[in-house]
Amino acid sequence: MTLSLDFEKHFPHPPAKVWRALVTSEALAQWLMPNDFEPVIGRTARFTYPRGDCGQEDGVVLVEVEALDPPVRMVWRWQNADLGETTRVVFSLEATGDGTRLRLSHTGIPTEQEARSLGGGWPGKLESLGQTLRG
């Protein structure tokens, strides 16, 4: 069984600008993770995250672009190489009078029980999240 998460956030910027931040490698590196992303359907990009203080190599999330409809909708196949879970992230943009409403859905997230059965592979991305929140 899997779970889905839905987020909605309004930005006081036009859709074209928000879209650029979602499909530009440099921008994604600023707000999401270091990556070699290109907005091309079928291409798989590597997003990396530090694994914390165990001196290991960076963790990898493979992101394949499954759908691309600028500046309205983009679908990623999101696969954490450590965990083997395959999930999907859907970005939907909608122009509002004063900016853009972004909806983000992350679907296919394993339930608690499955997550436990994945064993010791706790995602180091949470380490970077921690650093970001502390910083």
Place this chain on the structure above:
Amino acid sequence: MDISLGMQIDRASTARVDIFHAVADANRRKLLDLLAAGERPVQELVPHFDMSFQAVSQHLHILAEAGLVTRRKQGRYRIYRAQPAALRDIHDWAGQYRAFWENRLERLGGYLDET
């Protein structure tokens, strides 16, 4: 900032931060596993690791700071005990993704404001 979420967040983000830092390390996850079976003094934990007593103590200290374990003194021993409520928090996989995206969308907002 208007973030609306499909699920309710009921814990302060500051508490999560240290929990995530704490569980990012494989040795500390192993310590949590060992303590999940029952409270133990540091001396009984050290043989399970290829690390010094000081290193194990340091990891336990980080776990205690995050609220994942508590410690009490008994004679010359320091006894550590896992905190079930905090452990439940880190087992909530969806909760981790929720915190991850919430944080990243905040950063996206900051990025857009600055560029």
